[in-house]
Amino acid sequence: MQQITVRKITAADIIELQKIGKLTFTETFSSENSKENMKKYLESGFSTEKLTEELSDLNAEFYFAELNGKTIGYLKLNFEQSQTELKDDKALEIERIYVLKEYHGKKVGQILFDKAIEIAKYKKANYVWLGVWEENPRAINFYTKNGFVEFDKHIFKLGQDEQTDIMMKLKLKN
Template structure:
């Protein structure tokens, strides 16, 4: 057994990342609720977390995203039972910074903390990077809560830099985010 973030996982067990398709909406909603709660419990208002999950972490929300050709989603699953442990949602940019036709937004990227350090977060990011390169995109952008130090550290290691700020509504409570960007030229780097 190996320890990831103080919890045990089978030796060699690593989440597998794959592109989502119609039928994955229930797994995405479960991963969305679990990872959002785990990421923000105790950090932001609990009722706001509940409301956010009831509104934006639902199977119909993800079914609509999967049906939209302008959006792409990937899921991280544990073999052999395909239990969802994280996901990535990529869209056109909807951020309060100057964007161009070659920009894509990582709308959401979450992974259960048990799997931080497993390489799954990087694999999700790499999926977005490869997709962006294939689409001829210039940059990946994302918003991240200013108080989420772990996520900020991960994004810095992935080559993101701060390009702005935004206010973000989570279940009726407003929080401040950094807007980060990373070019898609020059390879993946570290």
Template sequence: MPMIQMDRSDDVDVIRALSVDTFAQTFADTNTKEDLDEYFANNLSRDELQREIDDPDSVFLVASVDGEPAGYMKTNIGAAQTEPMGDDSLEIQRLYILRDYKHHGLGTNLMHTAFDMARAQGKTRTWLGVWEHNDPAIAFYKRFGFTRCGSHTFVVGHDRQTDLLMQTPVPARG
């Protein structure tokens, strides 16, 4: 049985590799190479990710299987949230798993960890944005009680896309 581990990370190189690889695996078929390259250069650059890592209101968690990075999650509170959702909220800004590790419970483990973090910080709501055409992710989030509460624009290169905003009350520990 593989050993699964979740650790807070400030290793910008690991986070950047996971960020670029998982985003490309998830969205390469629906975006141009030029738009992806621009997104990676502007939003997932080493400098930008280091700035995010250094923000005390953001946390990166890396999920590893047998010591190999397999996915990650970034959460935000307070002013680090990408939308002004209030001090009672924790945002899951990114939750991505490498293709070879999908359907092994890593996303579920990361989601439960986000809920644990929210409870520990006294938050009452967890929210996220998800591309309106990412049906597998939307179905995954609905399993945890997330419902639509709005939308916002997400830009990949020059392509303006619509993300659904979804939220759920932080569940009681159980």
């Protein structure tokens, strides 16, 4: 397999971000959720307005994983007040790591995860945290393998459906 590269996403990449975001979310969750709830979430969560706002947020960063110029996954990180919950200035939130299904098992998620840890250390974060759907054993296993431990739960709304996310954190050694 050729070299996978990671690059920071800018406002110029919004269409590509929308495309990879919708596609990976659909691949990951459509089989366990209703068409209506998926449609509602994809329309609001990946709207041009919402992505423009997120891309212009100085406390949020997006990165693409690319292979031969093709986007195969992406990462979204939040800092300080842009974190979805904890809002701890000594923490970094991994809000999203998504990889196209055909690239699962090829270390793309690990490469994006390693980028997140590198940034967390650069920003002198004490820990990294995230929320992962309790019905997503693949992701839970991935984070557990990388040293994360469960510390809480919260509700994630997908359309009309309230789902439980397991909140996990990883203490960093600075």
